[in-house]
Amino acid sequence: MNEQELWDLLDEVMDPEIPVLSLVDLGVVRKAEFVAGNPEITITPTYSGCPAMKVMEEDIEAVLQGVGFDEYTIKTVLSPAWTTDWITEKGRKALQEYGIAPPEQATSDKNALLGHPKEVTCPNCKSRKTKMLSQFGSTPCKSLYQCNDCKEPFDYFKCI
Amino acid sequence: MEQKEALFNYLLRLADNAAILGHKLSEWCGHGPELEEDIAIINTALDLLGHARSLYTYAGEVEGKGRTEDDLAFLRIEREYKNALITELPNGHYGDTIARQYLFDQFNYLLFTELEKSSDETIAAIAAKAIKEIRYHLRRSIEWTLRLGDGTEESHNRIQESFDNIWAYTGDLFVEDVSDEEIIAAGIGPDLKALQPIWREKVKATLAEATLTIPEDGWMHSGSKEGRHTEHMGHILSELQYMQRAYPGCEW
Secondary structure (H helix, E strand, O other): OOHHHHHHHHOOOEOOOOOOOEHHHHOOEEEEEEEOOEEEEEEOOOOOOOOOHHHHHHHHHHHHHHOOOOOOEEEEOOOOOOOHHHOOHHHHHHHHHHOEEOOOOHHHOHHHHOOOOOOOOOOOOOOOOEEEEEOOOOOOOEEEEEEOOOOOEEEEEOOO | OOHHHHHHHHHHHHHHHHHHHHHHHHOOOOOOOOHHHHHHHHHHHHHHHHHHHHHHHHHHHHHOOOOOHHHHHHOOOHHHOOOOHHHHOOOOOHHHHHHHHHHHHHHHHHHHHHHOOOOOHHHHHHHHHHHHHHHHHHHHHHHHHHHHHOOOHHHHHHHHHHHHHHHHHOHHHHOOOHHHHHHHHOOOOOOHHHHHHHHHHHHHHHHHHOOOOOOOOOOOOOOHHHOOOOOOHHHHHHHHOHHHHHOOOOOO
16 A cells, blocks of 8 residues: 555545545645554644544544554644644535535635624525624534525534 | 743643633533523533643653643642632623633633743644634633623623622732743743733723723732632532542543
8 A cells, every 4th residue: 555545545534523524635634654664644633622533533543454454653743733724625515515614715705804704605505695603513613604595504614 | 940840830730720611611511591602612611621631641741750631630639730710710600600711711812822932842832723712712702791791781780790709810810930930931931920911901901892890900819829729629629530539540
């Protein structure tokens, strides 16, 4: 197995809370390489207290063992701190289709630059007329929004 | 004092602040005033728990006696906890919780902004991660201070009373001792005395916007850095440590 194949393998490991998003797409996997013939994976938490970290580690171990690796290392690093900018284009699309609004790019959001609430697109009907119900949502990485047009409440992957 | 000992003390203070306040906030789980707020406050508790875990783990490494994050979090006696007194105050009514949270968030925000520049790489990394979360905490506690302060006559009066009651515990946040001197000299952490006037200005501005009056500085409680706590601390620990005391070494 080469490093690219190792990345492909990790791309099959899904986020335990958002099962359409792989750990690679989420930007949690920072490094995947072979050291002395054994895989060495470096991951970083999205939020300091993210309770899914332990599960992510176990899921990575399971796929590595699944293809026959007995010896491997999984390291956790805090620096540089995870940012939503690391979510891949494929990941953003998967979030949108799953019904979670992906983080808005700060530069395209004039409201946010002026200190007003962010304009977030409803993943259900694509309306821009949405409002924030709460800064905090079902997991540490999400806020709770509602669409003013289709009235559907939805999660927004908050930008950090 | 050796720098290693000062660093260990310093890390414990940061970790204990996060662990004890996180524990107090977690008591609101299922009791928040509305569903969204219940979720928000528990998210904040979870973030703080995350900060505590990183800081305890690092404290254990610095100490070099093989103590884990759990050993430090659960197996010390009251006097060995160094959290600021404000973090152990009772939740009270929601105005009490918000006043306590805002005063602490404003302090924590200024502190961790400085810690991002720490000469200690691990502290800088933990701070760079934590500050993104603390920003959300601060924004939320400011919003609630405005909502309650500039709300009804009842909410205004009650949260003003909360700020008045808690005020005497804020001086303790800025007390410095020999460990702090060592930490400041080594460029690991900021001079708390220099943060105090900035903190005060920020608090004054928020309270003014919330139509509240900043309480006058009078006599202040202190002692957290020597492990002298309020009467509330023992009760917190009896609950926090119950599992480890009843079933020593138990693991999930």
